[in-house]
Amino acid sequence: MTQLPIIPTTGLRAYPPRRSAFTKTFWDGLSQGQWQTTCCDACGKQTFPPRPICPHCWSATVSWCALSPRGTLYSWTRIHAAPAVFAAESPYAVGIVDLDVGIRLACRLTDALAGDWKPGTAVEMAVLQYEDGPLFAARPATP
């Protein structure tokens, strides 16, 4: 399993993810720094977010597998005028990341003020460990 760095983060998540019997594996793993998703046993493709049914071939037989923690920043923005539930964390940055395995996802970017973000920046995934649980985020890749 891919191990992500865990970054202690003050406060509660604005919108804690809903944990179902299926997504519990992902969120419990993420709280331990495990970066994983589902991989289709029939066609071999990974999907993100994890799904109990493969969106490529509709097979209902999937397994948990490690996900690449590395990728490239596709786009990003810094939010200064945040919605009320995010106001305590403003300003913060969010981005769209293309993982090396061809999966595109949206997530928080760490180092909102210090980061020199631009499209094409090499990134790696990390865990923001809030007081009530984890969220995944991207930060500049370490060499």
Ligand SMILES: [Zn+2]
């Ligand atoms: Zn499939």
